[in-house]
Amino acid sequence: MKENIISTDHLIIIVTATIVGTMARALTIKEDFRQYPTYPNGYLIHLVTGFVAASLGAVAIPALMTKNFVAVTFLALAIQQFRDVRKAEKESLKDLENTESAYRGDAYIDGIAKTFEARNYFALIVSFTTALTIQLVDSKFISINVMSGTITGLIVLYVIKRFSKGKTLGDIADVKEGKIEVRESELFVDGIFVSNLLGTENAANMFQKEGLAVVIIPREEHFRIALDHYGQRQAALFEATRAVGVKRYHFTRKEYEKGKIVITLVPIIKDVNKLIEAVKKTPVLESVKKSHSVMDTNLFGRE
Amino acid sequence: MGRESSERPTYTILAIITLKKERILGGSQLALWAENEEQQKTMTQDIAKAMKADVVKMKNGDYLIIRV
Numbered sequence: 001m002k003e004n005i006i007s008t009d010h011l012i013i014i015v016t017a018t019i020v021g022t023m024a025r026a027l028t029i030k031e032d033f034r035q036y037p038t039y040p041n042g043y044l045i046h047l048v049t050g051f052v053a054a055s056l057g058a059v060a061i062p063a064l065m066t067k068n069f070v071a072v073t074f075l076a077l078a079i080q081q082f083r084d085v086r087k088a089e090k091e092s093l094k095d096l097e098n099t100e101s102a103y104r105g106d107a108y109i110d111g112i113a114k115t116f117e118a119r120n121y122f123a124l125i126v127s128f129t130t131a132l133t134i135q136l137v138d139s140k141f142i143s144i145n146v147m148s149g150t151i152t153g154l155i156v157l158y159v160i161k162r163f164s165k166g167k168t169l170g171d172i173a174d175v176k177e178g179k180i181e182v183r184e185s186e187l188f189v190d191g192i193f194v195s196n197l198l199g200t201e202n203a204a205n206m207f208q209k210e211g212l213a214v215v216i217i218p219r220e221e222h223f224r225i226a227l228d229h230y231g232q233r234q235a236a237l238f239e240a241t242r243a244v245g246v247k248r249y250h251f252t253r254k255e256y257e258k259g260k261i262v263i264t265l266v267p268i269i270k271d272v273n274k275l276i277e278a279v280k281k282t283p284v285l286e287s288v289k290k291s292h293s294v295m296d297t298n299l300f301g302r303e
Numbered sequence: 304m305g306r307e308s309s310e311r312p313t314y315t316i317l318a319i320i321t322l323k324k325e326r327i328l329g330g331s332q333l334a335l336w337a338e339n340e341e342q343q344k345t346m347t348q349d350i351a352k353a354m355k356a357d358v359v360k361m362k363n364g365d366y367l368i369i370r371v
Contacts, residue, residue, distance in 0.1 A: 185360035199358030199366055200348055249357075 010062040013134045016146050017061075020153035021054025021127025022047065028119045028161065046116070049085055053078060053120040057127035061135050078124060086117035101241040102250055107231025108238065111285045118164055122157065129156045167289075169216060169236060170280030172223040177272050178213035178262060187251070189213040189262045194253045206248060212272055213264035214240070214279050224259035229288040236282045237263055243278030244269045317356055318368040320347050326365065340364075 006014075029046055056078040063071040090113040097103055104112075130153035137148045169175065178189040182204045187194045192215075198204045216236070218224045226232055237252045245268030253262045263279060318333040319326075320343050327334040333350075337343035347366040351358050356370040 185358075196359050197357045197369075199360035200344075200351065202348075203358065 006062070010065070012142060012145060013062055013131045013149075014055075014058045016134060016149050017058030017127040017131035017153070018051070018054045020130045020150050021057055021123040022051045024126040024153065024157045025050025025054065025119060025123040027157070028122055046119075049081070049120055050123040052081065053123040054127040056081075057124040058131050060128055061131040065135065075124075082117045082120045082124075085120055086113045089113040089116045100238070101246040102238045103234060104238045105231045105234035107229070107285050107287050108235040110287060111235075111283065114286065115164075122160055122164075125160060126153045126157050129153055166286065167284040168280060169227075169232075169282045169284060172284060173219055173227060173261075174217045175276050175279045176215050176217065177276065178215040178264065180207060180211045180213050180264065182208045187211075187264070189253075189264050190215050190260075192253060192255045192260065192262050194262055194264055195249075195251045197249070197251075203249070206266055210247065210266050210270060211249075211264060212244065212267050212270060212275055213262060214272070214276055216261040216263070216279065218259045221259075226284055226288045227259060227261050228254055229285070232285055232288045233261055233263075235285060236261070236279050237265075239278045239282045240275055241265060244271060244275050314369045314371060316367055316369050317354055318350050320350075320366040320368070322364055326363075 026047060029043060056074060060072055060075060063069075090109055093104060093109045093112060097109075130149040133152040134145045134149040137145055139145050139148075181188040181191075182198060185199045185204060186196045187198055187207060190213075198207055216227060218227050233252045233254070237250060240263050241250055244265070247266045247268050250265035251262070252264075254260070255262070263275075267275070316330075316332045318335060320335045320337055321327060322337055322340070322343055324336050327336060335346060337346055343364075343366060347358055347368060350356070351368050354368065354370060356368045359367040359369060361367060
């Protein structure tokens, strides 16, 4: 009967790796200025999926050690599960599109969903490396095994977190306050035409008195490509509306001469610094990113 | 712009309020004729408020009521 029960060594590996892996997921749940996911249910969902991912990573090594090679194929199951996390996240955010002040846009939703999928891999990789370390160290002192596994897990978490960290708009562009001007029914920010939707006097007055605007100026010529992307601008506008709220109207406009992007709205909270900060912290979307140095290489295909 | 115009939001013209009868040529939107500028402004505001819509004042003096 007793030989059918899991050994203490393996139990230590599985429990330690699962805890460290779940901790890795917990540490990567952000509650930042973007306020997502803020709600208790959001936390719970992601912690539980993180726990499942960590468990899958934790049992792989004991499975191998007991020559249970077939059992390792459940990692394929993990991949499927993570893809489902991405899909669920995407569907959930798309369902919310019509209820937000501004659209997130498909590109931003795709980026967020991918991030959630990737963070489950964090839990899996961290728990797997924790388990592997404990197995390799194999000291007769349990505390040494647990400590070495935990430290390795945390180092791996730090490395992959840095690896997956993307850039923000503040890294590639300067964001400055723009001067709002309403000429008859047309709205201009720093002399750039934005919209002619201010057809009534009320609208014109409201924008002139209460409107806020920021201008995004690319630091390098090639950053214009990223900033020009409609999905990227939509993401910036969404973050702006999320940060200061929208009383009425929100616009984004690009200017071709210098590649400036205008974001303007009538906010609920008139705080331009908050608006600038939100725009600066908008992530540069993965689907938009182009490696400038790769575009310059001349390895193959050209004489 | 071509790409952008195919993205959401899409606008729908709800109404056109003009001072010149001959500019009412038909179409799916509501087309109204106002007798003077004051009446034109009031009509535009009333409809825009009721429909929670935006207003564009065209250079020729006509008002368009559009909704996202």
